[in-house]
Amino acid sequence: MGAASLIVLILAAIAFSAGAILIAKVVTKATKNKQKAEPYESGIPTRGPSWVQFNVGYYLFALLFLIFDVELIFLYPWAVAAKKVGLLALVEIIIFFFILFMGFLYAHKKGALKWK
Amino acid sequence: MTASQIIFYLISAFILSMGVLSVTSRKIFRSAIWLLFSLIGIAALYFWMDVQFIAAVQIVVYVGGIVVLIIFSIFLTQQSGKEMPKAPLLRTIAGALAVLFGFAFTFLLIDQYGFPAIDQPFDNDVARIGNAMLNTEQGGYALPFEVVSILLLAAMVGCIVIALKTKPEEK
Numbered sequence: 001m002g003a004a005s006l007i008v009l010i011l012a013a014i015a016f017s018a019g020a021i022l023i024a025k026v027v028t029k030a031t032k033n034k035q036k037a038e039p040y041e042s043g044i045p046t047r048g049p050s051w052v053q054f055n056v057g058y059y060l061f062a063l064l065f066l067i068f069d070v071e072l073i074f075l076y077p078w079a080v081a082a083k084k085v086g087l088l089a090l091v092e093i094i095i096f097f098f099i100l101f102m103g104f105l106y107a108h109k110k111g112a113l114k115w116k
Numbered sequence: 117m118t119a120s121q122i123i124f125y126l127i128s129a130f131i132l133s134m135g136v137l138s139v140t141s142r143k144i145f146r147s148a149i150w151l152l153f154s155l156i157g158i159a160a161l162y163f164w165m166d167v168q169f170i171a172a173v174q175i176v177v178y179v180g181g182i183v184v185l186i187i188f189s190i191f192l193t194q195q196s197g198k199e200m201p202k203a204p205l206l207r208t209i210a211g212a213l214a215v216l217f218g219f220a221f222t223f224l225l226i227d228q229y230g231f232p233a234i235d236q237p238f239d240n241d242v243a244r245i246g247n248a249m250l251n252t253e254q255g256g257y258a259l260p261f262e263v264v265s266i267l268l269l270a271a272m273v274g275c276i277v278i279a280l281k282t283k284p285e286e287k
Contacts, residue, residue: 058188071268
């Protein structure tokens with residue numbers, strides 16, 4: 001039952017969005033001009049390519065984010081079980097956080113979190 | 117074929133087609149976006165298997181973390197918007213052969229396993245994962261849980277050391 005209704009939902013979603021696009025295509029009168037193709041219509045003309053090289057800082061922040069992202073994953077099962085396990089759970093998560101906090105301090109000390 | 121099976125084949129077709137598009141796309145940024153869709157499809161497969169926690173991990177870590185990292189590393193290069201040259205024929209053949217052998221190897225290994233049906237219901241409650249993770253008694257995973265934080269610490273120190281290596285030239 002659940003799976004069948006999911007299939008119906010997928011088909012309905014495709015039909016609705018495709019239908020909206022098709023009706024818009026049929027009903028509206030399409031005009032084409034140079035102005036319309038600009039990134040900011042009736043704005044300042046853009047200069048230079050948009051494919052620019054990013055600052056290396058973004059990459060570093062993404063790397064650090066990923067590590068704390070993985071850390072976050074462990075928080076969910078901990079949070080569900082913490083109440084039942086009691087004080088021991090608190091001690092365990094404090095040890096866990098303490099070790100990771102050392103890494104955070106290291107990153108801070110090395111200037112990895114400073115925007116250059 | 118039941119409706120559940122249809123869903124499975126739909127999701128699998130989605131994952132595989134996105135994977136093929138990711139490999140065959142000439143623009144590296146588009147490859148990353150196709151990869152993103154493929155990973156979302158895998159999360160859908162986990163939801164289909166009723167393992168919600170793993171599905172959430174898949175979305176948070178792979179879709180939200182690793183793909184972002186890949187996109188940033190693409191933008192670090194200068195050729196992010198350029199179309200890559202077509203691979204030479206010899207390399208295409210070699211790649212196809214490697215894929216074929218890899219597939220045959222995995223298929224034979226998986227095929228040996230009989231996939232027996234189990235009687236007891238599959239319990240994948242997050243609370244159970246949490247209890248096992250915090251259990252300090254025999255068979256508990258408290259020590260691995262703490263060791264994971266050391267592993268993450270090592271990863272963090274490693275990535276800072278490597279990423280800040282090229283600092284002296286600028287300024």
